[in-house]
Amino acid sequence: MPITVKTFASLGEAASALASDRDARFLAGGTLVMRAINEGDTSLSTVVRSTDRSFVEIRPAGARVTLGAGVTMAQIMANRELAFLHPVARAVGGPAIRNMATVGGNLFAPSPYGDFTAALLALDATLSMQGSYGGRETPLEEFLANRERNSGLMASVTFNRPATPEAFRFRKVARVKPKGISILSIAAHLPMKGGRVAGARVAYGAMAPTPIRAKAVERALEGRALDESTISSAIGAAAEGTSPATDAIASAWYRREMIAVHLKRLLAGTP
């Protein structure tokens, strides 16, 4: 049957429309849904949109930053208060994609995509999901653990502003420059207290079916000074818990070999 497009003023209505129609998909930036339509995905017959302002709102103030799920990478790059996220947003696609790709869409992007989500994971993000009956909060990690089975509509994401600009580090490794998809990406939030790491959170993109936390690395860093011995023990644990895919860009073997190399470079601050 032909595709029907339904546009709603509020996220709540959009969420109900999604819940009531299993062939409905929510359209944000279009990078996933429009491609599916163009390529003849017949499982999809309803496109749901929302013009809700909150969906594209940025609330950067304070220790926790909130981004509407419809906020684009370009919006983030245009926001001075989000400077720490500019390298991450710039790592997503080319200029046109960044004008379209949204925070919400990135949360659903299959590996090796989802570099922005890796950054959110390192910044301890919480998602607010809009169900047909009101909203609910979900830690990002929990959401990713069963991403395919999540119901409801992503409304916004809230996450930590890094203690200091230096405390947040991000690196994306790609074959094609400047716009290749990931071999892997690493995001690390390493707040320092008295010269020691306090509250380390490290996350990987493209090292598992969804972005994941590198908990063994976090343990190796926690409470230690960022010196050579700390870094080498972190590197030793770099591949722990990863299950990268083999794809057209790189093999699982290569991704596992590379994660230690690039984690070392990220922690040592070398190019």
Next chain:
Amino acid sequence: MLELRKEIFADERDDNLNEIGKPTQRQDMIGHVTGNTAFFDDHKLAGLLHLKVLRSPHHHARIRRIDTSDAERSAGVRRVIRGGDVPRNLNTLLSLLNFGKDDEPSLATDKVRYRGEPIIAIVANTEREAFEALAKVRVDYDPLTPVFDVEEAIKPGAPVVNETYPKNTFEYHGKYDHQKLRFGDVEQAFAQADHVLEQRYQMSPIEHASTETNGSIAAPETNGRFVVYTCAQGLFFSLDTTAKILDVQSNKLHFIGGTVGGGFGGKVDSLTEPLATLASMLTGRPVRYVLGREEEMQFGSPRGAERIYVKDAVMKDGRLTARKVRSYLDSGAYTRLSSYAVIKCAAHIPGPYTVPNVHADIYCVYTNRVPATAMRGFGVTAVDFAIECQMDKLAHLIGMDPMEFRILNAYRDGDMKAHRREAKNTALIECVQVAAEKAKWPIREEFKRMSSRVGGGGARAAIPQTRLDGGAQAPARPAPQRTSYDRPLAASPPAPAPQPIRPASLEPQRTPSQPPPPAPPPSPVPGAQHGAARFSSVFGTRRR
């Protein structure tokens, strides 16, 4: 950055021209930058229908049953096309040149031989309706064992990919499973060589990846003719292929193209023209058949992979005395143009070098993958990779500079090539000299002085006695008579073949005597060398 080195071979040219050699703006450039250039898909026709094909999910399978009843009832469907609807559902591209047997259906009927092979075509009002109908086609398969490796495919008992060629190899001269090249006696040379090196090389498949995908639009024209807007790289090649498959006279078809969004060899197969035209004939409406990007990348034909074994004999002094090549071109499930790439490859061995003993066996092998086709340099690109990596290894092996090693072995005017034609108009040595100079790569004086125009011919123009398969011998032939190719310059007596050079690493102080640089040629007779005048030598019955 590009510089013209006009001083080199200046004596062979007349540069006194008005338009030739000028950086004139392209005739099509203004259309390109304004977006006015019209590609095949930019022709808009009223009542346009859309064609999509159902492709095999299996690499190799027997088709037990095809049920299109639901698809035919699906909304917006104008026509469902099966293999049986194609007038001549078996073709091979080069049959237009009487080369090879018809081996490929437009739509598979009994068997699929690669993943992505078209089975059913749906013509509908919209692309969406065509996709929906495709999803309703039911095909029952009996999966068969596929074969993907060229050397596995030629083993006895390997699955038969394409019944037209039951040995999984193209048939040459009605009797051989490969094309031979025989020149001299490589085995004897290997026995006498200072070093013998055998290596294996693998060229990967390559996607043409033109930004414009393959496609065409066919529509009824006046007088019962059909106009086809096409991206074909060979207009009549595509027209005649379509006429053959649809079993119509060529003048029933009017092909319009010529402006193509990149080809690189990927648009010589007429992937869409025959079905689009058939659909237009069956529906009486304009029909558009354009490949999606994933279709193009995975199921449009690629440059074929090649596995190449090279075995060389080299002497300490740097002389290459034998080259033996065995190469397997992965044609995929059907022939398309790979059979020709094999011939081109055989003729290219041993590369731009004068080697007294050469032996090549080149195979076109069928596997259960997307049929390969032409691509920028096919038949040559892969073997150049193998030969030039091999040359680097040989130079390293004997401790000789790779540039000097190339110059020493380079073919020169008058040399006999392995395919038994005289080398003429050669310029490899000069290219190496200039590249070395640009890259500030030091080479010794005597190598800077060498010339493609000096030192060839003579003994190097002879065809050696050649050992053929089965023990027979092809007789030696002395150097042939000079041909119409030879320029006045050749009047100066051909210098002797270059003395072997001892590699610097062995005896750096020793610099053997070299033939002097050629005498400055007589100043060109006015007009005599005008490019246009030179055409006179082209026509008539010059033997190549």
Next chain:
Amino acid sequence: MKTPVQFRHNGSDVAVFVDGGASLLMALRDGVGDTSPKFGCGQGTCGVCSVLIDGELHLSCITLAESVAGRSVETADGLKAGASLHPLQTAFMENFAAQCGFCTPGMLMAAKALLDRNPAPTRAEVVEAISGNICRCTGYEPIINAVLAAAGNRQRA
């Protein structure tokens, strides 16, 4: 069931009817009749369909046609000012920055999006600006030079 969409196309108002789920690319090519944006993938991965929406670079093949209702869309077809070429068009010609010409309209729009915001870009900024646009013919070098030339900035750093 067709849906009407009205928007501004290269400065003039247009109205077209589209199928549900139709892309802006289809609306422009089949509805408006502007064939300067091309179909190269339908996936948002090649850039030959690039257009400006309210001055921002977008990929029209993955833009829902209905979403541009009331907005302004610019394509390569609108680059010319009357009969005279846009500086980018002149620079592309002078630098021989097109061969088959299929990526050129999208490439020009990506370059325009850059120069409209950043009239004097560095080479690195030009590289970033065209990074979403595939060209299989030129090797990018002449395109980069053309954009730098159009910006009157021959710096190659």
Next chain:
Amino acid sequence: MKHRGKGMASINYPIGMNLGGDPSQALVHSNPTGKFTVALSAIDLGQGMKSVTRQIAAETLGVPVEDVYVDTADSDTGPHDMGSFASRGTHRVGNAVAVAAREARGVMMEAAAEELEVNASDLETDGKGNIHVKGAPHRKISTKDVAIAAQFKQGKTIAGRGIFLVPLSEVDPETGEMSPATCYAHACLVAEVEVDDETGEVAMVRMDSAYELGRALNPKMVEQQLVGGAWMGVSHALYETPEPYYPEPTHGPRDFNEYAMPGPGDICPHDIAVLERPAPDGPFGAKGPGEMCANPVLPAVANAIFNAVGVRIDDLPITPEKVLRAIRQQGGAKPQARR
């Protein structure tokens, strides 16, 4: 750690195909005011077919390039051509256009001779749209006036037909004796690379090359081919394939994100020298740069990688994974003599 290395390769390339004979045709005619149309069925895929044949026609006719327009490709109006492949366009179609233009020029000169009351053999063109008596430039007539006279007064057709055919070459089944091509282009290319021995990544540093292609009929279009072709060579060498794990047919790329090709951030400076040794049977000596320009790059890059870290990768494409595995197997990078 990163290591630099240089490698080189030299190649030749056969111009045109030869299987069943290789013909191309062209028609040239003047409109009533001395402007010429070249009718072809040859294909322009970006290589510049329309433009290079336009220059060949103008040169041969002796008129300015602006007075010539090339119309291609319509099977109703354009005579037969095999197609745009095998680097045959400039050579085969170019020759056919030159022949057709020469025939048209002959009629034009006869018509001019009749107007000027001299022998055609005493006339020459000035390339600016005039025909004059040799040695007497003032005794001239414009091509426009000649065309008008031919059309309305003399009843002559200023037109020409051209064909260029490379006859079929039989291939000997036993020895492979054959005539695969009538002329050859040549090239030598030096590639410099930088190899990261921890990741196996290879970055292009620069390329220096010399290409010999008979004659550069249009240096800017030759540069387009050589620069773009060398980029494709780098792509073949280091990046692209639709079957990343060949011969295993798995993980094939589906889009331009998954199909790796050098991005604008991966390219390097490329200095090119063009040599011109005219082919005796080429149009103004031209051969064809279209295909061969990519070929020397693949081995030159592979050889440069050996020079940088001492490993040989004989299996394309040379991915970071292959380089890294080889370096590991070798027990670390072994840089060779610097060049």
